[in-house]
Amino acid sequence: MSAGRPGRADVTAAADRIGPYIHRTAVLHSRSIDALAGCRVVFKCENFQRSGSFKMRGALAVLSADLTRAQECGAVTHSSGNHGAALALAGRLLGVTVTVVMPATASAFKRRAVERYGARIVDCGPTLEERETALAAVQAGAEMLFVPPYDHPHIVAGQGTATQELLEQAPDIDTVWVPVGGGGLASGAVLAAGGSGVRVRAGEPELADDAWRGLACGVRQPAPPPRTAADGLRTALGELNFEILHDYALAVTRVSEQAILDAQRLMWNCLKIVAEPSSAVALAALLEAGGDGCAGVIVSGGNVDLPTL
Amino acid sequence: MSAGRPGRADVTAAADRIGPYIHRTAVLHSRSIDALAGCRVVFKCENFQRSGSFKMRGALAVLSADLTRAQECGAVTHSSGNHGAALALAGRLLGVTVTVVMPATASAFKRRAVERYGARIVDCGPTLEERETALAAVQAGAEMLFVPPYDHPHIVAGQGTATQELLEQAPDIDTVWVPVGGGGLASGAVLAAGGSGVRVRAGEPELADDAWRGLACGVRQPAPPPRTAADGLRTALGELNFEILHDYALAVTRVSEQAILDAQRLMWNCLKIVAEPSSAVALAALLEAGGDGCAGVIVSGGNVDLPTL
Numbered sequence A, B: 001m002s003a004g005r006p007g008r009a010d011v012t013a014a015a016d017r018i019g020p021y022i023h024r025t026a027v028l029h030s031r032s033i034d035a036l037a038g039c040r041v042v043f044k045c046e047n048f049q050r051s052g053s054f055k056m057r058g059a060l061a062v063l064s065a066d067l068t069r070a071q072e073c074g075a076v077t078h079s080s081g082n083h084g085a086a087l088a089l090a091g092r093l094l095g096v097t098v099t100v101v102m103p104a105t106a107s108a109f110k111r112r113a114v115e116r117y118g119a120r121i122v123d124c125g126p127t128l129e130e131r132e133t134a135l136a137a138v139q140a141g142a143e144m145l146f147v148p149p150y151d152h153p154h155i156v157a158g159q160g161t162a163t164q165e166l167l168e169q170a171p172d173i174d175t176v177w178v179p180v181g182g183g184g185l186a187s188g189a190v191l192a193a194g195g196s197g198v199r200v201r202a203g204e205p206e207l208a209d210d211a212w213r214g215l216a217c218g219v220r221q222p223a224p225p226p227r228t229a230a231d232g233l234r235t236a237l238g239e240l241n242f243e244i245l246h247d248y249a250l251a252v253t254r255v256s257e258q259a260i261l262d263a264q265r266l267m268w269n270c271l272k273i274v275a276e277p278s279s280a281v282a283l284a285a286l287l288e289a290g291g292d293g294c295a296g297v298i299v300s301g302g303n304v305d306l307p308t309l
Helices: A008-021 A031-037 A055-065 A067-073 A082-094 A108-116 A128-139 A153-169 A184-193 A210-217 A239-248 A257-271 A277-289 B008-021 B031-037 B055-065 B067-073 B082-094 B108-116 B128-139 B153-169 B184-193 B210-217 B239-248 B257-271 B277-289
Strands: A027-029 A040-045 A075-078 A098-103 A120-124 A175-179 A199-205 A251-255 A294-299 B027-029 B040-045 B075-078 B098-103 B120-124 B175-179 B199-205 B251-255 B294-299
Touching (some): A008 A184, A040 A153, A067 A082, A075 A128, A199 A210, A277 A294, B008 B055, B031 B040, B067 B082, B175 B277
Parallel strands (some): B175 B199
């Protein structure tokens, strides 16, 4: 990692480190969606990524950047979502013992993923305070590597590899669309696109529009109440992520819950893929704002339980 | 088409004709499924194919083989399923007017697909007799090309292109697994694999095991009662298809309804793809029979409506 803020070279370095462990995920296309969007749209299927989301990239990037320490001391995170599962699998692949502090209220589906990948789960209560206390107890006296879900230069660089790969696979892309929650994927996309002339744009749920508000007024906003169905986007922007995205003047398009569900259905019907509601936010934003040229949409994850068919 | 039964050269010829109009569909892989199957398994995602199933290949192969006549006289089929939608889209792409005779009881989901692709729909009653009457009325006095869903040499050759493509994409495959209903996909796979040393094996629902019974006794069996959830596999084997598969001594593995639904869920959870129950039958059979070496599984289609999430 270069001193200070990460840059495009850090994305390339992360790609080299994590390459052997990730899927180079497929890029899909649907003429029906092109017709609705008014431009060509290609989808980068990070729902096909190992662990089921792009979070695998950042988790591998962090552990591989300081592998000896991680292997000696282990790594810990708090997450009831995709980051926890990704770190668990990354740890298994790299020989790092992983502990995930997880609220006892987390869904059985997400808990099973973390368990399946062999991480130790430490239960905590549902509040932020209870989580911090549990995390401190786990780390007490140990040199354990704390791996936050998005606010970290190696995480940002790792997530940027999704965009870097997409631009290699579809060099005609003019704009990359991502969902924005903590901002790891979005700030990574900004780094990866740096200097290429490719624009990055983001979608955010109306019910969790802290990025939109914060970037508009220049002050990072707290996390919104957890109301949106896009459960991966209920967090506030990280500090580093906010800095990168604010300097970039990221344009954020807000979308309704109905638009998110409609986009999820569209991906089901036209692409035949399983996408989380959070993943549908980027497409919903593209359809809301309208596209031109060639748009790349990053489908961030597919970890949603199968309903009874 | 060479005289008599189609062969591998017909598959290659079909691939050349239809190449510009189809997707070269992605091949996916999941280590979790490998572990369950006891061998490496790669999935050929024909659910990503245009019109949502491999049927697009056969429909294009038929129309393109006699294009002038098809464009002059139009084409007709009867189908409440994927073949109807595929022929409708193939007709639109090739400038052929398509009529689909469809029982008024067909699902709104499947009807919409045929309508969306611009075909004319002629309603008929639900019985075979009513369908035949409606079909005869449509064709009366016209030189319209009748395109059956599977019992046709160009259809077989066209469906064989799915296997040919898969073997190009994953040359280490030892066995190709397909679902068997009318037998278009299975007999096409036999032609495409011909002489390569690759084996073809099939899965069939226990509740619709006419292929298993017919191939065992050497006499083609009538269609089973429509009880299986794998609605694409409720038909009897076609005559040509039966001949090809009987000569090949196709091994068919029968699977329970529960095994089909479990395989569908597995593809959802591990591959993040939408697969019809019929599509899950091949994977269910592989898991039932056990695999070795490298298995290729053709995911035949993904046309299933999104349940409320």
